[in-house]
Amino acid sequence: MSGESSGGSETSPEMRNISDSNSTANDDVLLSVRDLKTHYEERSLFGGDPVRAVDGVSFDVRRGETLGLVGESGCGKTTLGRTLVRLEEATDGNIVIDGDDITTLSGDALQRWRRDAQIVFQDPESSLNDRLTVGEIIREPLNVHNWKTPAERRQRVRNLLERVGLREEHYYRYPHQFSGGQRQRVGIARALAVEPDFVVLDEPVSALDVSVQAQILNLLMDLQEELDLTYLFIAHDLSVVRHICDRVAVMYLGKIMEFGPTEQLFQKPENPYTRSLLSAVPTPDPTVERDRTTLRGTPPSPRDPPNGCVFSTRCPAKIRPDGFEELSEHDWDAIEVFREVLRERSRTDPSLSERARELLGLETRLPDVEEAAGELFASRSFPSDVQEPIQQSIEAANDGNEEHAREIITAALGSVCDREAPSLLATGRTDSGRSSRCHRHKEEYADPDASGSDSPQS
Amino acid sequence: MGADTDVGSGSTRTGEFREEASRPEGDRDLPLSERITRNPGPAATWAAVVAVLIAAEFGAIVSGLLSVPPWGWVGGLVPGVVEPVAALLATVAERGAELPTITSRSVIDNTGYQTPSGWEGTTLGLSPAVAWALRVAVIYTYSFTWLLVGWWGYTLYRRHYRIPDWTPRDDVVNRFRRHSWGLFGLTIVFAFVVMALFAPVLGPTTVDQNIENPYENRIDYYNDETGQVESIFVGEANGDTQSRGQGDNNVGPLEYDQYDRFHPFGTLPDGKDLFTFMASGARVSLLVGLTSLGIAGGFAMVFAMLTAYYKGLVDLGVVIAGDSIQAMPQLLFIILASFVLSDTWIAEVYNGGLVLAILFGITGWPALWRAVRGPALQVSEREWIDAAKSYGQRPRVTMQKHMLPYVVGYFLIYASLSLGGVIIGIAGLSFLGLGIEAPVPEWGRAVSAGQPYVATQSWHISLIPGILVVIIVTGFNALGDGVRDAIDPESDIGDGGNENVAAGGGA
Numbered sequence: 003m004s005g006e007s008s009g010g011s012e013t014s015p016e017m018r019n020i021s022d023s024n025s026t027a028n029d030d031v032l033l034s035v036r037d038l039k040t041h042y043e044e045r046s047l048f049g050g051d052p053v054r055a056v057d058g059v060s061f062d063v064r065r066g067e068t069l070g071l072v073g074e075s076g077c078g079k080t081t082l083g084r085t086l087v088r089l090e091e092a093t094d095g096n097i098v099i100d101g102d103d104i105t106t107l108s109g110d111a112l113q114r115w116r117r118d119a120q121i122v123f124q125d126p127e128s129s130l131n132d133r134l135t136v137g138e139i140i141r142e143p144l145n146v147h148n149w150k151t152p153a154e155r156r157q158r159v160r161n162l163l164e165r166v167g168l169r170e171e172h173y174y175r176y177p178h179q180f181s182g183g184q185r186q187r188v189g190i191a192r193a194l195a196v197e198p199d200f201v202v203l204d205e206p207v208s209a210l211d212v213s214v215q216a217q218i219l220n221l222l223m224d225l226q227e228e229l230d231l232t233y234l235f236i237a238h239d240l241s242v243v244r245h246i247c248d249r250v251a252v253m254y255l256g257k258i259m260e261f262g263p264t265e266q267l268f269q270k271p272e273n274p275y276t277r278s279l280l281s282a283v284p285t286p287d288p289t290v291e292r293d294r295t296t297l298r299g300t301p302p303s304p305r306d307p308p309n310g311c312v313f314s315t316r317c318p319a320k321i322r323p324d325g326f327e328e329l330s331e332h333d334w335d336a337i338e339v340f341r342e343v344l345r346e347r348s349r350t351d352p353s354l355s356e357r358a359r360e361l362l363g364l365e366t367r368l369p370d371v372e373e374a375a376g377e378l379f380a381s382r383s384f385p386s387d388v389q390e391p392i393q394q395s396i397e398a399a400n401d402g403n404e405e406h407a408r409e410i411i412t413a414a415l416g417s418v419c420d421r422e423a424p425s426l427l428a429t430g431r432t433d434s435g436r437s438s439r440c441h442r443h444k445e446e447y448a449d450p451d452a453s454g455s456d457s458p459q460s
Numbered sequence: 461m462g463a464d465t466d467v468g469s470g471s472t473r474t475g476e477f478r479e480e481a482s483r484p485e486g487d488r489d490l491p492l493s494e495r496i497t498r499n500p501g502p503a504a505t506w507a508a509v510v511a512v513l514i515a516a517e518f519g520a521i522v523s524g525l526l527s528v529p530p531w532g533w534v535g536g537l538v539p540g541v542v543e544p545v546a547a548l549l550a551t552v553a554e555r556g557a558e559l560p561t562i563t564s565r566s567v568i569d570n571t572g573y574q575t576p577s578g579w580e581g582t583t584l585g586l587s588p589a590v591a592w593a594l595r596v597a598v599i600y601t602y603s604f605t606w607l608l609v610g611w612w613g614y615t616l617y618r619r620h621y622r623i624p625d626w627t628p629r630d631d632v633v634n635r636f637r638r639h640s641w642g643l644f645g646l647t648i649v650f651a652f653v654v655m656a657l658f659a660p661v662l663g664p665t666t667v668d669q670n671i672e673n674p675y676e677n678r679i680d681y682y683n684d685e686t687g688q689v690e691s692i693f694v695g696e697a698n699g700d701t702q703s704r705g706q707g708d709n710n711v712g713p714l715e716y717d718q719y720d721r722f723h724p725f726g727t728l729p730d731g732k733d734l735f736t737f738m739a740s741g742a743r744v745s746l747l748v749g750l751t752s753l754g755i756a757g758g759f760a761m762v763f764a765m766l767t768a769y770y771k772g773l774v775d776l777g778v779v780i781a782g783d784s785i786q787a788m789p790q791l792l793f794i795i796l797a798s799f800v801l802s803d804t805w806i807a808e809v810y811n812g813g814l815v816l817a818i819l820f821g822i823t824g825w826p827a828l829w830r831a832v833r834g835p836a837l838q839v840s841e842r843e844w845i846d847a848a849k850s851y852g853q854r855p856r857v858t859m860q861k862h863m864l865p866y867v868v869g870y871f872l873i874y875a876s877l878s879l880g881g882v883i884i885g886i887a888g889l890s891f892l893g894l895g896i897e898a899p900v901p902e903w904g905r906a907v908s909a910g911q912p913y914v915a916t917q918s919w920h921i922s923l924i925p926g927i928l929v930v931i932i933v934t935g936f937n938a939l940g941d942g943v944r945d946a947i948d949p950e951s952d953i954g955d956g957g958n959e960n961v962a963a964g965g966g967a
């Protein structure tokens with residue numbers, strides 16, 4: 003039973019040891035995701051840019067491992083998980099398992115995948131039909147796939163109930179009669195009913211009480227061991243990921259920013275985004291000094307991701323173009339914030355009424371560029387090669403041409419981070435299986451301050 | 461299990477949660493018949509009571525069930541094969557009607573005449589008024605007994621045979637039981653249904669004798685002048701019992717006419733019995749109303765499921781279709797269409813009732829669909845729909861099992877709210893001389909016939925049917941309110957439905 007084996011060590015980060023995952027390295031790939039894209043077309047009739055929820059993602063999932071997928075909400079991790087179980091249609095790319103491409107399956111082959119892959123949803127309040135008994139809920143996949151005889155199905159449901167820490171008699175109870183943790187156990191039993199190989203766990207504990215989370219996680223780990231399951235574990239809670247995952251993929255704006263074995267990645271994050279993400283997690287040990295990089299602003303819209311690096315609008319380690327080294331950190335920050343304001347303005351499609359207000363010279367709700375610039379640059383003086391493009395850009399913005407304003411400033415003050423999308427590069431020791439998407443990993447841009455200095459407790 | 465502190469805490473979520481029921485574990489998984497065999501006591505008692513109730517009305521039940529389909533028409537569809545069967549069933553229906561039942565007219569007979577020595581012909585020599593009232597009382601007692609026995613059966617099932625101790629529907633039922641306005645509505649609606657079901661025996665006389673074929677039937681009466689019992693055609697008698705407002709030309713509610721016939725609601729301007737007319741009209745209204753709701757509801761639910769599940773273009777298509785239908789003035793369309801169809805075979809079924817039902821059905825579904833579209837969309841967003849998709853459940857089963865049950869309640873609400881509107885609509889059409897063919901009783905025709913006499917002593921002709929329509933529409937609304945509060949105690953969705961009724965009423 004889940005509870006017995008967990009015995010109090012719920013939050014120990016040492017539960018899964020990296021060496022385990024290394025020993026299984028390079029063999030036994032269960033499924034390979036290659037350049038996967040899932041874009042949503044605009045639902046309305048007016049078109050507009052599609053949402054690039056998942057935008058070119060590649061990785062392998064090894065048999066028997068728990069692969070973590072972390073990122074802020076809206077980064078596309080849930081969409082990626084749903085695409086793997088075919089709840090979303092991929093726009094491009096492939097998901098290959100045993101030579102079959104999941105993205106193009108149909109008919110019987112698709113139905114087989116719908117049996118081999120299951121998903122556990124985040125919210126157990128919404129994922130169980132509360133007009134059905136728990137038994138009927140868990141039994142439904144068995145009915146769909148015509149699993150053995152009805153009597154055997156009933157028996158299997160009973161066994162599953164026991165297996166996930168409920169009782170046989172719960173067969174005839176309704177979800178209303180259970181707590182959140184128990185309902186999630188039902189959700190897990192339903193996912194396991196048809197003996198899948200691969201289970202997507204979409205934030206399975208984030209809707210639960212903290213006291214229950216550890217129990218459910220332990221249950222999931224026990225089940226994995228016992229049933230040889232492969233998990234894709236989606237989460238935004240990093241401590242949970244560290245606890246349960248063998249390897250981790252860090253996602254930002256539809257792209258994987260960093261990938262690697264969990265412990266290594268947590269102890270020595272390579273990518274600036276991962277570092278900011280980890281620094282937002284409170285350290286259990288208060289004596290450990292850590293740079294608490296608080297991230298500025300919000301992620302850009304996935305309808306209109308930045309041209310260069312997706313993280314370039316917020317990156318604290320962003321590469322400066324040559325010749326601006328002497329500007330202070332704060333001055334440079336002000337410029338970045340100003341660019342953010344421009345960006346914000348150009349991406350908000352003004353509504354009709356707003357356009358009308360603008361034409362009539364009335365106030366609009368969008369931040370006024372000149373005002374923002376005034377505030378940002380009030381106490382600062384820039385050299386002329388900085389001042390000029392800023393001035394031109396403000397003028398262009400005042401004419402209502404934010405696109406042009408952005409181009410001016412990018413041309414003058416943009417760096418490689420704004421122009422070129424970095425590719426996923428192998429980092430760390432050659433056999434470590436780590437990779438990160440950042441220009442800093444190239445020799446020419448290496449940042450002496452950033453590398454290793456703020457890695458916690460190494 | 462030590463760490464599983466969340467197991468068992470479920471009991472705090474509903475007060476209804478009881479530990480294992482008294483039923484032994486072995487009973488689980490058995491089909492209902494097996495469960496009953498193992499504990500036959502409660503079911504047997506219940507079945508015995510039901511048997512008594514059925515026996516009391518056996519003939520009427522058989523003939524009632526069999527006389528609903530229009531056999532002549534059905535037989536005509538496929539002559540040769542179906543015809544003899546249809547004819548046979550029609551005969552069985554007629555024979556069944558002759559079997560004695562506790563509510564039959566002959567058991568408590570209210571027709572007779574008064575001689576100087578007292579009442580002749582009525583049961584036990586009771587006065588026709590008392591005899592009639594007695595029969596009505598028996599009929600309603602019998603019917604409400606059924607209601608109670610039905611409820612009793614449900615509680616027995618719940619206590620002794622149902623496997624789950626608690627289901628979400630129990631809460632709905634319990635809330636409805638405490639909803640006095642809803643119960644009031646249920647009572648009114650049930651009384652109306654009983655009136656429709658028992659129409660042939662509720663009236664002091666019959667439609668055939670009094671309304672449709674008055675010159676083929678004779679009644680006996682005591683002639684004071686000759687001191688003789690004489691016989692007269694009902695048609696002739698009716699001619700002397702007209703209610704036309706002036707002078708002696710009026711037979712009001714609860715009055716006898718000169719042929720010793722009792723008229724609980726008085727007579728119509730042509731001297732026919734208003735109560736008999738109303739009871740039979742209830743049957744027509746209810747039948748047409750329910751059929752049209754069945755048609756409209758069928759469309760509305762199927763479309764609601766399809767549009768909520770597939771969204772996008774399917775939704776758009778139905779929106780356009782629904783809007784086009786709603787853009788037409790409903791009653792004008794129905795008037796035109798029933799005129800166009802008036803010479804076809806379909807217009808003859810139920811004296812034009814079927815045409816009306818179909819027309820109300822196809823013009824009525826968009827409103828119902830709109831009413832259930834919101835809840836359907838809402839449930840389609842729930843994750844259990846995704847879950848069903850993820851393990852490969854077929855769309856049809858998903859809609860039926862995971863969406864429909866959440867929408868049916870809302871459908872019931874709006875259906876009961878709009879049934880009143882349909883009843884008013886049918887009455888409105890017959891008021892205009894359209895719809896159900898004369899002389900088949902229809903409430904609107906009574907209102908219309910009595911209209912010239914509203915300000916005279918014959919006020920009852922228009923007013924009584926009018927008041928009954930109001931009461932019944934109110935009853936359906938109250939029932940709808942009760943169901944709404946029962947299924948969704950926090951909701952506030954009555955407004956749309958009331959608009960519906962207002963629209964129907966305005967028609």
Ligand code: SF4
Pocket residue numbers: 273274275311312313314315317318319320321419424439440441442
């Ligand atoms: S490429 Fe540039 S912007 Fe992107 S993460 Fe690296 S340093 Fe930051």
